[in-house]
Amino acid sequence: MGAADIVPGVSGGTIAFITGIYFRLLEAISSVPEAVVRHLVRGQFRAFWDACDGTFLVCLLAGILTSILTLASVIGTALEQYPILVWSFFFGLILASVWHVSRQIRRVRPALVVPLLAGTVLAWWITTLTASQVSPSPLIFFGAGALAICAMILPGISGSFILVILGMYAQVLNAIQSFELLHLALFAAGCLLGLLSIARVITWAFQHFHDGVLALLIGFMIGALNKVWPWKETLSWRTNSSGEQVPLTEISISPFSFTELGGQDSQILAALVCAAGGFILVLLIEWGGQRRKREAC
Incomplete structure (x- = not known):
């Protein structure tokens, strides 16, 4: 999840869903406020830990943070040197x-087309937004964390891409790499507030509108494919905080147009192999999850 959240266009929520921990994650997060009131304030630490599935949350958070801290530079370098292959994989x-x-939808019916299309259009529209430029302040770091985590927990909506739109992606990465404790603490506080809020909303929605919510999330993922399409034409550029020229407005084009316009190798064969690798990885994860369930039974 941490590795996915680093890449603008890929959602950690998607990884949670395909690994089979999504609903457990929502339930654990949603139970935290009640567990604090009922157990923690009374000094019942063991009961609090069990009520919010503490071991699961700590292990997951440790994995996410470890991945972010160790892979931020690696993934950033890979995106710069091998963009087509990395985007193809995702x-x-x-x-x-x-x-x-x-496959998780319980009953397929025509009414599900509405949330499916709504999710697709919304996610597609988000991927077409251009990045803004803001002056980072403590309040901005806090707000960016709250907004980004809400997107991260939703399959198909990329929290890191939300940071790109807000103009905070580079700022947050710099804070991680430079270990700026104040900014990181504010960003984490915003994430915590946003996470506790959105988790309860999603849990309630799943309980009452299971198939409709899944259709909406599927739409989010379909719309997000526009962002991770490997071949892009840059229409305009901007100067980032490091003084580097980076794309501002991009559109998806065919690999053949990519070669014609830029004179660069579209790497179609290698891209197909990487895309197949990403597809197979999901199948292997699903197979492993099903096998673990059978063994548990």
Whole structure:
């Protein structure tokens, strides 16, 4: 989840869903406020830990933070040197995730087309937004964390891409790499507030509108494919905080147009292999999850 959240366009929520821990994660997060009131304030630490599935949350958080701290530079370098291959891998991963999540729908019916289309259009629209430029302040770090985590927990909506739109992606990465404790603490506080809020909303929605919510999430993932499409044409550029020229507005194009316009190798064969690798990875994760369930039974 941490590795996925680093990449703008890929959601950690998607990884949670295909690994089979999504609903457990929502339940654990949703139970934290009640567990604090009922147990923690009374000094019942063991009861609090059990009520909010503390071991699960701590292990998951440790994995996410470890991945972010160790892979932030690696993934950033890979995106710069091998953008087509990296985006192809995540394209295949999200495409397989669409298939995986669609299998969780209990009863397919025509009414599900409405949330499916709504999610697709919304996510597609988000991927077309251009990045803004803001002056980072403590309040901005806090607000960015709250908004980004709400997107991260939703399959198909990329929290890191929300940071790109807000103009905070580079600022947060710099804070991680430079270990700026104040900014990181404020960002984490915003994440905590947003996470506790959105988890309860999603849990309630799943309990009352299971198939409709899944259709909406599938739409999110389909719309997000526009962001991870490997071949792009840059329409305009901007100067980032490091003084580097980075794309401001991009559109998806065919690999053949990519070669014609830029004179660069579209790497179609290698891209297909990477996309297939991402797709197969999801299948292997699903197979492993099903096998673990059978063994538990």
